[in-house]
Amino acid sequence: MYVWPCAVVLAQYLWFHRRSLPGKAVLEIGAGVSLPGIMAAKCGAEVILSDSSELPYCLEICRQSCEMNNLPQVRVIGLTWGHVSQDLLALPPQDIILASDVFFEPEDFEDILTTVYFLMQKNPKVQLWSTYQVRRACIIFTLSIL
Numbered sequence: 001m002y003v004w005p006c007a008v009v010l011a012q013y014l015w016f017h018r019r020s021l022p023g024k025a026v027l028e029i030g031a032g033v034s035l036p037g038i039m040a041a042k043c044g045a046e047v048i049l050s051d052s053s054e055l056p057y058c059l060e061i062c063r064q065s066c067e068m069n070n071l072p073q074v075r076v077i078g079l080t081w082g083h084v085s086q087d088l089l090a091l092p093p094q095d096i097i098l099a100s101d102v103f104f105e106p107e108d109f110e111d112i113l114t115t116v117y118f119l120m121q122k123n124p125k126v127q128l129w130s131t132y133q134v135r136r137a138c139i140i141f142t143l144s145i146l
Helices: 005-016 035-042 056-068 086-090 106-122
Strands: 025-028 046-051 075-078 096-100 127-131
Touching: 005 035, 005 096, 005 127, 025 035, 035 046, 035 056, 035 096, 046 056, 056 075, 096 106
Parallel strands: 025 046, 025 096, 046 075, 096 127
Antiparallel strands: none
16 A cells, blocks of 8 residues: 555645534545555544545455544445446535545546536535645757857
């Protein structure tokens, strides 16, 4: 299991805002090892962790993270970005959506935002708390021939 640096940053942000979390409905998308979601749950939020329903191993990692942190009340669901599923339809309105390092592959951006938009229809006041790291940079070199 690997914890991406962005997850640490988002978990720290949650800790700094821990007084605002008790009782909040929080959904972590693309949770992986679920550090931000685990932190939110430890701070009193009602958390649902999600990762791709097409990657059962990722969902198992979410469950293991809950087990290791003694959080049996945290639900884990399969949620594939851009797909309308029973789990997505059944989600109650959320107060906060956590998205740590999900904006990684540009081809996923539209599906991620479509999913977030769908969730915003259930609660227009939902907040998206996201962290990302720039990993690729296009560098253009100009050669001057003398």
